[in-house]
Amino acid sequence: MSKLTPLDQLKLGVCYYPEHWPEQLWEDDYRRMRELGISVVRVGEFAWSIFEPEEGIFSFDLFDRTLDLAHKHGLKIILGTPTATPPAWLTQRYPEVLNATFDGVTIQHGLRRHYNYSSTKYRELCAIITRTMAEHYKDHPAVIGWQIDNEFNCETSEFYADADHAAFRQWLKEKYGTLDALNAAWGTVFWSQTYSDWEQVHLPRQTTGGKQPNPHLALDEKRFISDNTISFAAVQGHILREVAPNHWITTNGLFGHLDNHRMTDELLDFFSYDSYPQFSTIYYDEKEENRLADRGWSQSLGAVRSISRNFCIMEQQAGPGGWVNKMDMPSPKPGQMRLWTYQSIAHGANLVVYFRWRTATFGQEIYWHGLNDYHNRENRRIREARQIGGELTTIGDRVAGTTYAAEVAIVRDYDNEWDGEYDVWHGPFRWKSNTEWFKAMTRRHIPSDILFMRTTTSIEDLRQYRMLVYAHPAIMTDETAALLEQYVSMGGIVVFGCRTGYKDMRGHCYMRPFPGAAANLCGISVEEFTMVKGSRAPMSMAWSKAGESGEPVITAANAFNDVLLPESENVQVMATYTSEHYAGKPAVTRHTFGSGEAWYYGAVFDEAAAALVLEAAGISSPVNDWLELPPQVELAIRQDERGPLCFLLNYGEEPAAIAVKGLKRDLISGSELHGDAVIEPFGVMILE
Known part of the structure; x- marks a missing residue:
């Protein structure tokens, strides 16, 4: 029997909790799922107390019946290992499995994810339930795959139980070998922090200044948490590989302090993500200009795609969302659920699983609504799901084998993100700049990828792209710099922002002129620098294409200013500062390096500046010669050997007018388009 994977075809699924519902509802639920075009169901990820009501006493009757019934209706099952919710008997008997706060207060049983990964007892109990479930269901004809745990590092991504401090010490011993090496790496000679015994070493604790x-x-704490999480996941992953080799393995997430790329490489067949675009309505910066709202969710989907080129959406928002005490997301407007489904597919999802089939009538998530409301009657969301199911049945064979295509990548890496959580001299800049770059590209219909820079990244990985935007990589090794030099010398374009290249992997500052490891590639040094607090110091952009008046284009130089000094004769000054004591000094440079070019932008990017760099570098939309699109429409391209599929996603509440040169066909409707056309509010077209 060969391993089945849901990513070979384009499929719809749904999350279902049979333990929440009277058994007489199950068959009708499954029948209606099939009627909507749903073929995959996720179950079991929170049901430990059902599977093991007492330690060592296992019960599979309920799930045997529901899986047999699902199989009868032609549904395939994703089983979740239930380790995100240890039952009350477990935490009562083994309180050492519980997590603790930074202040050392034990996190009690009562919500979920209240355990720590370092507890040897918890790992033992997780191994037992995983092995027992795998043995029981390895040959069940409905089961195709497993989700390990649920949303690693959600709720909290920091762990301070006694077992975590001990595990951290062991991790440090393996990483550094000796206390002398640890002291050197942490610079503990500063403020007399030098350690003389391993027992003196802890995860962060209360200090005179708080945390x-x-x-x-x-x-190193963040690196440890990531390694420890992967080690915990591996306990289950290795068992599933051994016992159920014909099933695939995934997990869902994209939460903090976890190298999802490494975890996927080592343990998973593909990565999965939980997509809730309405989070953009409740978690955003009110000061952000021209924000993208749910369209901005495509950035996160790009990060998922950097892990798995094609992936699963394990939870796709299907209704308004909220717990009893927080997260009051509004209901999707007519068409938005369909739009978000195609947003996920456009960015690489081949399996989209809605959360959830029916809204729970009890518990913390009674306001986290699914396709069906409490009353189980037909509603607008059900009708929308039926439309989607029918469409995917028609277009699935054409879409499933395609992958996302982009010529520009926004570059990220875990070390800078983890270091930047604490370091205010570069950390806050990354998200701002990357978001502004994404805005500039998506509003100009330039598809973009996310690329994570890793020790395994090769020149072939980089050469897929004409341009790389690596906004504020404070930590940069000479090896990474050399790889980027090779990329640029072969014709690539790299764009850096302020605070580039001045730290090593320990977080120590190089004793070299800024931008440190990137100085040779950029052809400049930083003459001086300053934070910009409470004001904006404007730059004059001395582009070759000036404004109609011939005057330079003016944009803002936000948050931080690097004053640049050209060191190479191949450096062109693209912009100068226009105020403060460094008025007239270089602010933006372009360095010809081999066949390519390296840009250095001495501030935090905004959309206008990113757009000017794109224009000067000759980067434009791949459809400019045959398609006119308004800014409210996102362009995403998936392609294979048969050619590209252009997804057009209208995020506006108004119709979007487009103009097509030549003859194109909308894959969804089958209509042929030539000349002017309209995409309905929250509408979707796929042109081929």
């Missing part, structure tokens, strides 16, 4: 640990300890 203000040694910055190098803080960076």
Whole structure:
């Protein structure tokens, strides 16, 4: 029997909790799922107390019946290992499995994810339930795959139980070998922090200034949490590989302090994500200009795609969302659920699983609504799901084998993100700049990828792209710099922002002129620098294409200013500062390096500046010669050997007018388009 994977075809699924509903509802639920075009169901990820009501006493009757019934209706099952919700008997008998706060207060049973990964007892109990479930269901004809745990590092991504401090010490011993090496890496000679015994070493704890640990300890803490999480996941992953080799393995997430790329490489067949675009309505910066709202969710989908080129959406928002005490997301407007489904598919999802089939009538998530409301009657969301199911049945064979295509990548890496959580001299800049770049590209219909820079990244990985935007990589090794030099010398374009290249992997500052490891590639040094607090110092953009008046284009130089000094004769000054004591000094440079070019932008990007760099570098939309689109429409391209599929997603509440040169066909409707056309509010077209 060969391993089945849901990513070979385009499919719809739904999350279902049979333990929440009277058994007489199950068959009608499954029948209606099939009627909507749903073929995959996720179950079991929170049901430990059902599977093991007492330690060592296992019960599979309920799930045997529901899986047999699902199989009868032609549904395939994703089983979740239930380790995100240890039952009350477990935490009562083994309180050492519980997590603790930074202040050392034990996190009690009562919500979910209240355990720590370091507890040897918890790992033992997780191994037992995983093995027992795998043995029981390895040959069940409905089961196709497993989701390990649920949303690693959701709720909390920091762990301070006694077992975590002990595990951190062991991790440090393996990483550094000796206390002398640890002291050197953390610079503990500063403020007389030098350790003389391993028992003196802890995860961050309360200090005179609150939570203000040694910055190098803080960076290693994040690396430890990631490694420890992967180690915990591996306990289950290895068992599933051994016992159920014909099933695939995934997990869902994209939460903090976890190298999802490494975890996927080592343990999973593909990565999965939980997509809730309405989070953009409740978690956003009110000061952000021209924000993208749910369209901005495509950034996160790009990060998922950097892990798995094609992936699963394990939870796709299907209704308004909220717990009893928080997260009051509004209901999708007519067409938005369909739009978000195609947003996920456009960015690489081949399996989209709605959360959830029916809204729970009890518990913390009674306001986290699914396709069906409490009353189980037909509603607008059900009708929308039926439309989607019918469409995917028609277009699935054409879409499933395609992958996302982009010529520009926004570059990220875990070390800078983890270091930047504590370091205010570069950390806050990354999200701002990357978001502004994404705005500039998506509003100009330039598809973009996310690329994570890793020790395994090769020149072939980089050469897929004409341009790389690596906004504020404070930590940069000479090896990474050399790889980027090779990429640029072969014709690539790389764009850096302020605070580039001045730290090593320990978080120590190089004793070199800024931008440190990137100086040779950029052809400049930083003459001086300053934070910009409470004001904006404007730059004059001396582009070759000036404004109609011939005057330079003016944009803002936000948050931080690097004053640049050209060191190479191949450096062109693209912009100068226009105020403060450094008025007239270089602010933006372009360095010809081999066959390519390296840009250095001495501030935090805004959309206008990113757009000017794109224009000067000759980067434009791949459809400019045959398609006119308004800014409210996102363009995403998936392609294979048969050619590209252009997804057009209208995020506006008004119709979007487009103009097509030549003859194109909308894959969804089958209509042929030539000349002017309209995409309905929250509408979707796929042109081929």
